[in-house]
Amino acid sequence: xxxxxxxxRIVIDGAAERPDADLLRRLAHGETAVVVxxxxxxxxxxxxxxxxxxxxxxxxxxxxxxxxxLTTIGPxxxxxxxxxxxxxxxxxxxxxxxxxxxxxxxxQVRAGLRDxxxxxxxxxxxEPDGRDxxxxxxxxxxxxxxxxxxxxxxxxxxxxxxxALTDLAYQxxxxxxxxECDEGGELRMYRKPWEPVDEAYKIQDGLxxxxxxxxxxxxxxxxxxxxxxxxxxxxxxxxIERVTGADRLTMGFFMGFADDALHSAVVWG
Numbered sequence: 003x004x005x006x007x008x009x010x011r012i013v014i015d016g017a018a019e020r021p022d023a024d025l026l027r028r029l030a031h032g033e034t035a036v037v038v039x040x041x042x043x044x045x046x047x048x049x050x051x052x053x054x055x056x057x058x059x060x061x062x063x064x065x066x067x068x069x070x071x072l073t074t075i076g077p078x079x080x081x082x083x084x085x086x087x088x089x090x091x092x093x094x095x096x097x098x099x100x101x102x103x104x105x106x107x108x109x110q111v112r113a114g115l116r117d118x119x120x121x122x123x124x125x126x127x128x129e130p131d132g133r134d135x136x137x138x139x140x141x142x143x144x145x146x147x148x149x150x151x152x153x154x155x156x157x158x159x160x161x162x163x164x165x166a167l168t169d170l171a172y173q174x175x176x177x178x179x180x181x182e183c184d185e186g187g188e189l190r191m192y193r194k195p196w197e198p199v200d201e202a203y204k205i206q207d208g209l210x211x212x213x214x215x216x217x218x219x220x221x222x223x224x225x226x227x228x229x230x231x232x233x234x235x236x237x238x239x240x241x242i243e244r245v246t247g248a249d250r251l252t253m254g255f256f257m258g259f260a261d262d263a264l265h266s267a268v269v270w271g
Contacts, residue, residue, distance in 0.1 A: 008033070008034075009034075009035050009193045009220040009221075010034070010035055010036075010222050011034075011035055011036035011037070011038055011222055011224050011232075012025065012034060012036070012037050012038065013038045013040065014037065014038065014039050014040065015040050015041055016039050016040060016041045016043075016114070016118060017040075017041035018041075020118055020119075020120075021037065021039065021118055021119060023119050023120055023264075025037050025119075025233075026119060026174070026233075026259075026264045027264060029174055029233055029234070029235045030172040030174065030235060030259065030264060032193065032195060032237075032238055035191040035193070035222035035224075035234070036189070036191055036224050036232055036233070036234055037232065037233045037234075038224070038226075038230055038231075038232045039114075039115075039118065039230070039232065039233075040227075040229065040230060040231075041229075042111070042114045042115075042118065042231045043110055043111065043114055043229075043231075045229060047107065047110055048107070048178075048180060048228065048229045051105055051106065051107040051180070051253075052180045052181060052251070054103045054104050054105045055075065055103070055105055055107075055140055055180065055251075055253075057103060058075055058099065058100075058140075059075075059142070061075055061099060062074060062075050062140075062142055063075075065081060067207070067208045067209045068205070068206075068207045068208035068209075069150055069205055069208035069209055069210075070147070070148065070149065070150055070208065070209045070210075071147065072141070072149075072209075073141070073142040073143075073144065073147075074139050074140060074141050074142070075096070075139070075140040075142070076092075076093075076096035076100070076136050076138065076139045076140060076271055077089055077092035077093055077096060077136050077139065077271065078136075078139045079135070079136070079156065079160075079167075079270055079271065080154070080156075080159060083159060083160055083163060086163060086165065089136075090129075090133045090134075090135075092136070093133075093134060093135055093136035093271075096136055097134070097136070097137065100137075107138075107178065107180075107253055108137045108138035108253065108255060108269075109137070111176065111178055111231060111253075112124040112125070112126075112269060114231070115176065115231075115257075115267075121264075121265060121266060121267060122265045122266045123266045123267070124257070124266075124267045124268075124269060125266075125267075125268055125269070126268070126269055126270070127166070127167060127258065127268035127269060128166075128268075129165065129166055130166060135167075135268075135269075135270035135271065136255075136270060136271035137255065137269065137270075137271060138253050138254060138255040138269075138271045139253070139254060139255070139271035140180075140251070140252070140253045141251075141252050141253075141254065142249050142250075142251055143183065143187060143242060143245045143249060143250035143251075144245065144249050145183075145245055145246060145247060145248075145249070146244065146246075147244070147245050147250075148241070148242065148243060148244040148245070149209070149210075149241055149242035150205065150208070150209045150210035150211075150241055151190075151210045151211050151212075151213055151215070151216065151239055151240070151241040152210035152211060152239070152240070152241070153195070153196045153211075153236060153237055153238060153239050153240070154173070154175065154236035154237065154256065155173060155196060155236070155237045156168070156170070156173055156256065156258070156270075157169075157170055157173065158196070167258060167268075167270065169260070170258040170259065170260060170268075171259055171260055171261050171262065172258065172259040172264070173235070173236060173237055173256055173257070173258050173259075174233055174234065174235055174236070174256070174257040174258075174259075174267075175233065175234050175235070175236040175254060175255075175256050175257070176231065176232070176233055176254060176255055176256075176257055176269070177226070177231070177232050177233075177234070177252050177253075177254040178230070178231050178252060178253045178254065179226035179227060179228050179229065179230045179231075179232075179250075179251075179252055180228065180251040180252060180253060181228055181248065181249060181250065181251035182225075182226070182227060182228050182248070182250065183245040183246060183247055183248050183249065183250040184246055184247025184248050185245075185246035185247060186243050186244045186245050186246045187226075187242060187243060187244075187245045187246075187250040188223050188224065188225045188242070188243045189223070189224045189225070189226065189232075189234070189240060189241075189242055190221055190222075190223050190240060190241045190242075190243065191221065191222045191223075191224065191234055191238060191239075191240045192216040192219045192220070192221050192238060192239040192240065193219050193220040193221075193222075193238060194215070194216050194219040194238060194239050195237055195238055195239075196237060196239070200215050203215040210241070211239070215239065216239050219239075226252075254271070255269040255270060255271050256269060256270055256271070257269050258270070
């Protein structure tokens with residue numbers, strides 16, 4: 003697992019400094035592995051929302067694959083690309099459920115990112131017909147769960163569906179750590195974008211790709227702390243290592259930018 007000095011994480015204390023807006027460009031172009039924002043929000047914002055989401059665990063849904071499982075509260079678009087009506091219905095239902103519970107962390111994080119990076123807007127993505135995408139998805143990695151090596155690229159994966167997100171120029175991912183696991187749960191971020199020839203390494207009927215696809219590429223390993231808000235470029239290969247002990251609990255959303263200016267973002271879960 004080779005590493006390089008420039009493929010690493012950058013940690014910003016949001017209470018003491020503003021991040022350089024160029025960090026978004028570096029992420030978008032695959033020049034930086036992880037940007038970590040600490041103290042982006044007051045500690046009570048994380049604690050209060052951790053309590054609120056904990057009351058919704060009974061509403062979590064698990065999707066099983068040959069080599070893993072994804073347990074989430076709220077829908078994630080990749081699961082619904084063949085059933086977009088089902089996705090938008092699930093997104094509306096999740097919004098109602100989260101609003102009723104008072105879970106407003108996604109709203110607060112979007113506002114925090116907008117202010118920190120001086121963006122014109124960070125808004126929930128919407129289709130031209132007015133349908134709103136999910137604002138976020140909460141992911142529960144329980145003891146023993148590993149998220150296999152994969153990459154996320156909505157501009158590629160949604161081709162042919164007609165949704166507006168396929169016209170984006172760049173995709174980033176924002177993840178908020180609500181609870182750390184006892185051991186494991188590290189993010190491994192590889193400096194390798196997907197290429198069509200990589201499909202030879204795809205796990206059949208399972209999640210992600212064989213590890214051999216990233217052989218020889220630099221890797222940055224990062225273990226998030228509760229309260230961390232971190233950004234990655236998910237079109238690069240990444241995995242989450244096996245969790246031990248307490249659940250690894252995160253809230254996340256993708257961020258899409260329409261052009262090289264990177265001044266405005268839309269988000270979806």
